[in-house]
Amino acid sequence: MELYNYSLESLSRQLAAGEISSVELTRSVLERIAEVDGKIGSYLTVDEAGALLQAEAADVKLRGNGSGKTTPLTGIPIGLKDLISTVGLPTTCASKMLIDYRPEYDATVVQRLREAGAVITGKLNMDEFAMGSSTENSALRKTCNPWDTGRVPGGSSGGSTAAVAAGTAIATLGSDTGGSIRQPASFCGVVGLKPTYGRVSRYGLIAFASSLDQIGPVTLTVADAALLLGVIAGYDERDSTSINQPLDDYYGNLQKDIKGLKIGLPQEYFSAGLDAEVETAVRKACAQLAETGALLDEEISLPHTDFAVATYYILATAEASSNLARYDGVKYGFRSESSEGLLEMYRTTRAQGFGAEVKRRIMLGTYALSSGYYDAYYRKAQQVRTLITRDFDKVFADCDIIAAPVCPTPAFAFGEKIDDPLAMYLSDILTIPVNLAGLPAISVPCGFTKAGLPIGLQLIAKPFAEATLLNVAWQYEQLGGWSGRRPELVKEAK
Ligand code: GLN
Numbered sequence: 001m002e003l004y005n006y007s008l009e010s011l012s013r014q015l016a017a018g019e020i021s022s023v024e025l026t027r028s029v030l031e032r033i034a035e036v037d038g039k040i041g042s043y044l045t046v047d048e049a050g051a052l053l054q055a056e057a058a059d060v061k062l063r064g065n066g067s068g069k070t071t072p073l074t075g076i077p078i079g080l081k082d083l084i085s086t087v088g089l090p091t092t093c094a095s096k097m098l099i100d101y102r103p104e105y106d107a108t109v110v111q112r113l114r115e116a117g118a119v120i121t122g123k124l125n126m127d128e129f130a131m132g133s134s135t136e137n138s139a140l141r142k143t144c145n146p147w148d149t150g151r152v153p154g155g156s157s158g159g160s161t162a163a164v165a166a167g168t169a170i171a172t173l174g175s176d177t178g179g180s181i182r183q184p185a186s187f188c189g190v191v192g193l194k195p196t197y198g199r200v201s202r203y204g205l206i207a208f209a210s211s212l213d214q215i216g217p218v219t220l221t222v223a224d225a226a227l228l229l230g231v232i233a234g235y236d237e238r239d240s241t242s243i244n245q246p247l248d249d250y251y252g253n254l255q256k257d258i259k260g261l262k263i264g265l266p267q268e269y270f271s272a273g274l275d276a277e278v279e280t281a282v283r284k285a286c287a288q289l290a291e292t293g294a295l296l297d298e299e300i301s302l303p304h305t306d307f308a309v310a311t312y313y314i315l316a317t318a319e320a321s322s323n324l325a326r327y328d329g330v331k332y333g334f335r336s337e338s339s340e341g342l343l344e345m346y347r348t349t350r351a352q353g354f355g356a357e358v359k360r361r362i363m364l365g366t367y368a369l370s371s372g373y374y375d376a377y378y379r380k381a382q383q384v385r386t387l388i389t390r391d392f393d394k395v396f397a398d399c400d401i402i403a404a405p406v407c408p409t410p411a412f413a414f415g416e417k418i419d420d421p422l423a424m425y426l427s428d429i430l431t432i433p434v435n436l437a438g439l440p441a442i443s444v445p446c447g448f449t450k451a452g453l454p455i456g457l458q459l460i461a462k463p464f465a466e467a468t469l470l471n472v473a474w475q476y477e478q479l480g481g482w483s484g485r486r487p488e489l490v491k492e493a494k
Contacts, residue, residue: 003028004167007484008224011170012072015062022062022075025170026055026119029077033121033168036489041143042163044082045090046122051077054119061117072227072251074117079169081160082123083130084215085204086110089120093206094138095128097327097334097353107204108239109173109215109232116231121169125159128355129324130180130208132156133427136418137357145187146487147453151411154184160218161188166489171219171228175205177212178312179406179431182443185218186406186456189445189485191473192218193225196463197438198243200229201236209319210241212312212435221483222444222474226250229466248467254474259293261472264300264399269430275409281447281455282405288479289403289472300399302391307384308433309425314368314381315436320358321365327353360421389437392460401472402460405430406443410453430458440466444473445482454482 003011003025014020030048037043058075061068080086083093085103092098106114113120127137135143135158143158145151146166153162157174161184164172174181176194185192193216200215207213217228230251235244265286270279290296329335329349336348354362368377395402407427417424434441439460446457457476461469477483 002032004032004170005486007220008072008076008171008227009221011076012227015075016070018062022055022058022119023052025075026051026077026121029121029167029169036166037168039144039149040146040162040166040168041141042124042159042166042168043079044092044094044123044125044140044159047089047120050089051119051121058117058119068117071116071231073113073231075119077119077121077170078113079121079124079160079163079172080110081126081157081172081174083126083175083206084110084173085206086120086123089123091123091206092140093129094126094140095354095358096139099334101333103204105204108201108236110204112232124163124172127156127158128358129206129320130156130175130177131320131357131361133179133183133424134412134418135159135184136414137355139355145411146489147189148411151413151453152187154187154411156180156184157218158184161185161190161192164188164190164218164220165487167486171217171224173215173232174218175213175215176435177208177316178435179428181216181218182431182441182456182458183407183428185443186454187411189454189482190218190220191222191225191445191483192216192443193229194434194441195229195233195466196440198241199233199440199464199466201239201242203236203238207323209316210323211319212316222442222470222477223251223254225442226254226470229470233466245464250467250470253467253471256471257293258472258475261294261401262297262399263289263294263401263403263472264297264395265403266300266302266305266395268302268305269404273408274405277449278405278408278410278455282403282457285446285457285476285480286403289476291479292475294472297399300395300402302395302433304384304387304391305429305433308388308436309429311381311384311388311436312428312432313364313425314377315385317361317365318368318378319365321362321369324358324362357421385436388433392433392437392439396462400461400468404458404460406456406458407431410449410455434460439463440469442469442473444477444480445485446480447482
């Protein structure tokens with residue numbers, strides 16, 4: 001089997017045992033990119049030369065000749081969503097606005113990956129500024145779902161999840177503001193973890209909605225996600241919202257018995273509009289979890305769920321309108337050639353640099369924040385956000401984990417929702433509440449539709465309970481057996 005096909009966990013063992021080298025593994029991934037990425041479109045930038053240099057350095061470390069300790073990530077090829085800052089490599093947010101932008105500094109997560117000896121393969125496609133659910137809003141490239149290239153990979157981290165599914169990276173990082181790791185992970189049949197808000201540093205993550213954004217791993221298996229989270233998580237004084245809470249041994253905790261653990265199924269997440277095949281697969285997954293001795297409660301309620309999408313589209317757009325004000329053609333990024341004075345330059349830079357969805361969000365957010373409307377919209381939305389958080393607090397007083405679908409449907413076709421923003425927004429109804437409440441959640445593969453499209457199980461935990469979340473996800477993964485499958489493009493992973 002080609003090396004790109006194995007899980008991070010398995011490759012890490014093979015590297016440590018000296019059975020393979022990082023250069024061999026990195027070459028395998030680079031060849032895979034050359035072979036299939038013309039069809040999938042997961043990357044915006046491939047750093048072939050840089051990756052091979054990093055792989056050589058990792059091999060020196062692995063052979064015990066270099067300075068510094070090895071980690072489970074030493075020598076592992078990892079791709080990054082293109083809103084994570086990387087010194088010397090483009091960081092475009094898939095926008096014309098940042099097409100030539102090369103950051104002067106690495107994001108904290110990148111610094112941690114480099115210190116751990118990981119090999120950065122390049123930068124992955126996404127919806128422009130992470131606004132979208134299908135990656136169709138990328139201004140730079142189309143990304144296809146590796147399971148059916150006529151369908152979207154999901155979004156906004158569609159490049160990150162398509163890459164793991166297609167084997168063009170061993171693991172990747174994405175970001176999740178309203179579901180952008182979990183939803184595309186479910187569409188592409190891979191594992192996607194959104195950590196607790198504050199668990200992973202946002203320093204160097206280009207901001208969309210700062211009170212919601214969180215970076216997280218996209219991987220082939222739950223164990224891989226645990227290994228990657230162990231490296232990127234932890235306090236960072238450069239991010240004032242990063243929280244100084246001790247880290248758990250995520251990987252070491254995976255196989256713990258979950259007998260007696262309480263798992264709640266929220267009625268509101270299994271209601272009208274849920275695709276029948278998705279519902280069947282998710283309910284079956286929950287029944288399998290019960291076989292481990294976990295206790296199911298199918299009657300729990302999160303009563304404010306219906307308000308989550310409206311709340312999110314006020315708060316996220318308000319924050320975006322403020323965060324994106326910096327792209328004015330003056331400091332960095334795209335500048336329009338217009339020479340009719342400063343104001344005209346601002347106007348044309350923003351008109352030409354941003355795509356339609358980004359403009360729509362800036363207008364919505366600016367409106368929600370404008371005087372006279374602030375109280376009616378922004379303040380109200382903050383109040384509803386509190387109610388949504390309290391819904392979860394109440395449930396978690398009694399339950400350890402919440403289980404639900406990730407998205408009401410499997411991957412949809414290109415063009416199906418792109419002209420109807422509201423339909424696109426509503427497809428995030430099952431992922432957005434988690435962001436509003438700042439909770440950790442994961443998407444784990446739990447089956448396929450008859451048409452061969454992956455389905456994801458969403459598990460949600462209490463703040464900073466990533467260890468329990470990964471433990472339950474791992475236990476399910478052993479029973480379900482859906483992780484690590486490959487689309488036609490590739491063979492089954494070991
Ligand atoms: N699809 C949601 C949006 O368009 C979520 C995006 C995200 O999580 N970055 O805003």
